[in-house]
Amino acid sequence: MSAGTTTAPTYRTLTVPQLDQLLSALCKEGYLTIGPTVGDAAIVYDEIRSTKDLPRGYTDEQEAGSYRLRENAQGYFAYITPVQSAKQYLHPPRQHLWEAVKDSEGFHILPDPPANTRYAFVGLRPCELRAIEIQDRVFLTEPFVAQHYKALRQAAFLIVAQCTRAGATCFCQSMGTGPAARGGFDLALTEFPEEATFLLEIGTPRGQAIVDAIGCAEAPEEMVEQARARQSQAALQMGRRLDTEExxxxxxxxxxxxxxxxxxxxxxxxxxxxxxxxxxxxxxxxxxxxxxxxxxxxxxxxxxxxxxxxxxxxxxxxxxxxxxxxxxxxxxxxxxxxxxxxxxxxxxxxxxxxxxxxxxxxxxxxxxxxxxx
Ligand code: SF4
Ligand code: SF4
Known part of the structure; x- marks a missing residue:
């Protein structure tokens, strides 16, 4: 339920300076940009202002009951998954419901302050995008609509980082939720770390508008094919699978x-x-x-x-x-x-x-x- 209507993706190339321009443009439009960072010896979502805040060179090794941050990778999005997800922001751990104050006439319930934060999520994994869509069904299905979630979700700008490698605990391939997202995002990036560049897929008119302002070149067909090949490679690397048949x-x-x-x-x-x-x-x-x-x-x-x-x-x-x-x-x-x-x-x-x-x-x-x- 992105505020921008989903369109068939079109493709551009994006350099690192242009990614910085994109982050600046989102900040100028009033978005609070949330992306992967290094914190607490792990990859965690936090506020980012520029590519300097991204976990460049870091990756993670995950196994059952085990997580290790490693500094031996190439690129800005070389990790598998951050510790938390967008749930932390759209459905926060502690949420104010109402407040009441007492005066000489008794208690009065105060109006709930509107949820007016506009989040721009940068680097969501495809499985996380699907998780948001699942939470949409939980929180936005009539007649039981969670108004706070609805306000945050409608305003959210979603930038996916397509997976080009998979971890030992990943099994999105068998769940049909990754390693590539084919829609539901405003923008999607596939990183080419050796060239410090990205394939940019545009998924909505508002994604298009922000990219037009930056002026990115059209991506050659060959780059789109290479991105698909890298995503397919990630599908082969999945450390686990779940047989969902019956x-x-x-x-x-x-x-x-x-x-x-x-x-x-x-x-x-x-x-x-x-x-x-x-x-x-x-x-x-x-x-x-x-x-x-x-x-x-x-x-x-x-x-x-x-x-x-x-x-x-x-x-x-x-x-x-x-x-x-x-x-x-x-x-x-x-x-x-x-x-x-x-x-x-x-x-x-x-x-x-x-x-x-x-x-x-x-x-x-x-x-x-x-x-x-
Ligand atoms: S993480 Fe879940 S499955 Fe594991 S010990 Fe805790 S409650 Fe049990
Ligand atoms: S693997 Fe499935 S059950 Fe486990 S955290 Fe991810 S979505 Fe939840």
């Missing part, structure tokens, strides 16, 4: 499998997997009140199927065991999400595998549950 049906009958208890012996119920997942959307609410009793507020904050509070209803907690919580998470992602939203809740980014402290692997568990079918 998967929802087969997982649907795994409810009583002994595998859930086996996983629970390892799972810490820490919730890391849900925090880093770009599609997980569960929240809880927290109420605050001042000590003077004249001010109150309500906040929405991320929650996780791994907390006992999430399944608390009158009379107690429904999912008391770790096995039942992991089962809820995996079956929702790969099985009941299809019934609810018409597609999988997993885009194959691999974050839950990398950031699980004990290296539990959703692809391995899904396969084991399928075999136990």
């Amino acid at each position: 998967l929802p049906k087969q997982l649907g009958s795994s409810y009583s499998s002994g595998r859930w208890e086996q996983i629970a012996r390892r799972c810490l119920s820490c919730g890391n997997c849900t925090m880093v997942c770009p599609t997980c959307f569960c929240t809880n609410v927290e109420d605050t009140a001042s000590l003077t009793g004249d001010h109150a507020g309500r906040w929405q904050r991320w929650d996780s199927c791994f907390t006992s509070e999430l399944s608390y209803i009158h009379g107690g907690v429904v999912r008391k065991s770790t096995a039942s919580r992991y089962r809820q998470w995996l079956l929702h992602k790969l099985c009941t999400w299809h019934e609810q939203f018409g597609e999988s809740g997993c885009v194959g980014c691999g974050r839950c595998i990398t950031w699980c402290p004990v290296g539990i692997d959703i692809t391995e568990e899904a396969q084991a549950l399928r075999q136990a079918h």
Whole structure:
């Protein structure tokens, strides 16, 4: 639901100085430009103002339960995936819902300040773009529209960095979400690091308008073909795959499998997997009140199927065991999400595998549950 209507991509070449011009143009138009940076010994999204802020020369090595930043790469977008995703911004961990103040006539609810930040995301991976589209279904389907998300999402400008290499925990190819995005972006970059240049795909009229102002040359057909070849190469490098054939049906009958208890012996119920997942959307609410009793507020904050509070209803907690919580998470992602939203809740980014402290692997568990079918 980009504010710009998607068009068939057209192609330009973009140099590094022109990428700087693009970032400046976005800033001048009032966007808060968010892109990959080096922080906390990892690639993390943060505000960027120029290509100097990008993680030039850095890459990452990811495996189950393991992440290492390396400084031995060529290019600005040589990493696999940042730690967090656009979810951090469009569906923030803590969101103000309302505030009330008391005067001589009682409490008055104050109008919620509008969500007026205009984010420009620079360097989204194709799987992250698909994750945004999945969250659109969650937050924007009538009649339950999340107004804050809607405002941020409609204003967001999306620049994809197509993948030309894949990591050991990636499996977007088997989920049909990468390694290349074919639409849904304003602009998409494929990096040619050895030439310090990019193939630029224009996906929307507003993407076109900003590129026209920079004046990029048309890309030769040969460059487009080379970009496609590099993206295909990334597809071959995927460290993992998930066989999705009949998967929802087969997982649907795994409810009583002994595998859930086996996983629970390892799972810490820490919730890391849900925090880093770009599609997980569960929240809880927290109420605050001042000590003077004249001010109150309500906040929405991320929650996780791994907390006992999430399944608390009158009379107690429904999912008391770790096995039942992991089962809820995996079956929702790969099985009941299809019934609810018409597609999988997993885009194959691999974050839950990398950031699980004990290296539990959703692809391995899904396969084991399928075999136990
Ligand atoms: S379930 Fe894991 S691999 Fe799938 S989208 Fe979420 S974090 Fe990525
Ligand atoms: S699967 Fe891993 S990341 Fe998720 S709750 Fe269990 S231990 Fe934590």
